[in-house]
Amino acid sequence: MASRYRIRRHRRGKRLKKQKESWLQRWGSWIGKGILSLATVGSLIFLGFNAYLYFQQSGQLNVGEVRIMGCMNIAESELLDLAKVDFRSNLIHLDLHEVSRRLARHPNVRRDFSGKALIIEVQERVPRALILLDELYLMDSKGEIFKKADLKEKMDFPVLTGLNLAEWKRKEPWAMELLQEAVELLEEMEGRKIFTPREVSEIHLSKKRGLTLYTLKEGVPIRLGWGGYGEKLNRLEKVLPDLRNKLMKVEYLALNYSKKVVVKMKESEKENAPKS
Structure with a gap:
């Protein structure tokens, strides 16, 4: 019995010794890795700081x-x-x-x-139109007014009317909406061959009626209303060639009706204008 007890005790002692050696090895490994990591980080910081001092004092990164x-x-x-x-x-x-x-x-x-x-x-902001508030200003393609117009510069743009300076400064929702409508219309007119922005002298913005164009040469009002400008301009371009020589006799054109163009002749004229 005593012999068996000594054997078990001896085996237990060997296990404890091995466990102790294993823990010491693990701790030693962790400590070694930690010291190595700290040394690496310290070296990088040292090198980075010296590089910063070098470029700071040298002329290599001076603005040339x-x-x-x-x-x-x-x-x-x-x-x-x-x-x-x-x-x-x-x-x-x-x-x-x-x-x-x-x-x-x-x-x-x-x-x-x-x-x-x-x-x-x-x-740079690219001007797309002039807008008359208290004075003439330039408006960009986003509907933002960015500076007063210089009359000495060449400005071949339509003039937006119907708003005043106070309404614009207060950012009245309906006024901002009308400006966006004008931007949409001008974008739709860009690239067209028959009716382009250069043929428009004025775009009037109305809270009730929406947009109304005025032709450059004859000053004929073209009532567009709200939205759908692509389809409305397509309708206009179908009848415009036949009306070119008669626009002086036209009181207004209305495109704010569905699928047709209403041509109102001046009272003194008896000619019939085409409808489509």
């Missing part, structure tokens, strides 16, 4: 050139004056938010770095 791209109507010198980028400054220290703030008067400015050149790409 500023290029302005995408300008069509804005002078490059104007944007350079607004940006106020110091050619001696380092790209690391360049405050892009501050540059963007200075250029914020323009719609969009995208920045990109190429070597030692700071490239500023400008997306």
